[in-house]
Amino acid sequence: MAGSTNFLNRNKSVILYGVFLAILLFLLKWLELRFLIINHAFEIYAGSIAVIFTALGIWLALKLTKPKTILVEKEIFTGQRGAFTLNEKELSRLNISKRELEVLQLMSEGLSNQEIASKLFVSLNTIKTHNARLFEKLEVKRRTQAIETAKKLSLIP
């Protein structure tokens, strides 16, 4: 986990650090030549100390900061309480008209044919005709089946 990105970062730090180190060593060498005259063993000693300790520092820091990776759980609500979206594809596939859908909706709310007729200002027979068409298109026999099927197809909430 978190490997590919860290690889680059790690390499970057190593490279950058190598360059930094080289420059500093040159500076040290220059300073030594200016103010002190010590044998070459000292330079090698100091250089290796610097290299080893910095490597150790980097390694330590990397190791200790490994559990830096933080998992943030982000809740994504996929429930649709109140978020109903009509399946228009199914609607057009089944050739269900707006009026028929309207009737279907009221039907699913538990209204009787007479109540639906009154609500839509049409006759009871009209609703019955709509129902018959609806049942045919949904391939069902009863209004309860129509409701079930329509809900499954997301034609109604």
Add this chain to the structure above:
Amino acid sequence: MAGSTNFLNRNKSVILYGVFLAILLFLLKWLELRFLIINHAFEIYAGSIAVIFTALGIWLALKLTKPKTILVEKEIFTGQRGAFTLNEKELSRLNISKRELEVLQLMSEGLSNQEIASKLFVSLNTIKTHNARLFEKLEVKRRTQAIETAKKLSLIP
């Protein structure tokens, strides 16, 4: 961000490293005393080089590994597709029996009274009686209303 946890880690690494460094410096000193006799300037030099470079290494590593924080999106489905839990409180509050609930369930699946009767190996009249009780308890007049209400009360999926 990611500050509070890293603070501890950073401090830990610094402290640990300090101890490590001290031990190593002592070892170096001991080695020097054994095999070489150089002036104290060298020791100070080497020590400061080690300290500075390791500090630099740690700082670099920490800085470069800072954007390690990773956001992991975890989807939590709060939708109830397949996750239906019966509301037993409402069930007992309304005094709905197991058999009645069973009938209600089949009703909501679009079955006719006759089909429910056949499925449960009872007579049509029995189902009608169950229905009447059910409608009374749910305070509805039709099966479609019963289904609506029952779904709202989480009595059925």
Add this chain to the structure above:
DNA sequence: TTTGCCTTCATACTTTAGTATGATTTTTAA
């Protein structure tokens, strides 16, 4: 403009759903 679809309505009929009432048998809990 004409064809097809939607919407509307009607009549007549069948089927299913729902109501009311009463009764018997199991279960269950006090």
Add this chain to the structure above:
DNA sequence: TTAAAAATCATACTAAAGTATGAAGGCAAA
């Protein structure tokens, strides 16, 4: 064990749902 609740079934009836068929007006696309 005994009373209450649950489950069963019946008869008779009313109400609603569903089927079949025909028809007419409106509207939009071909």
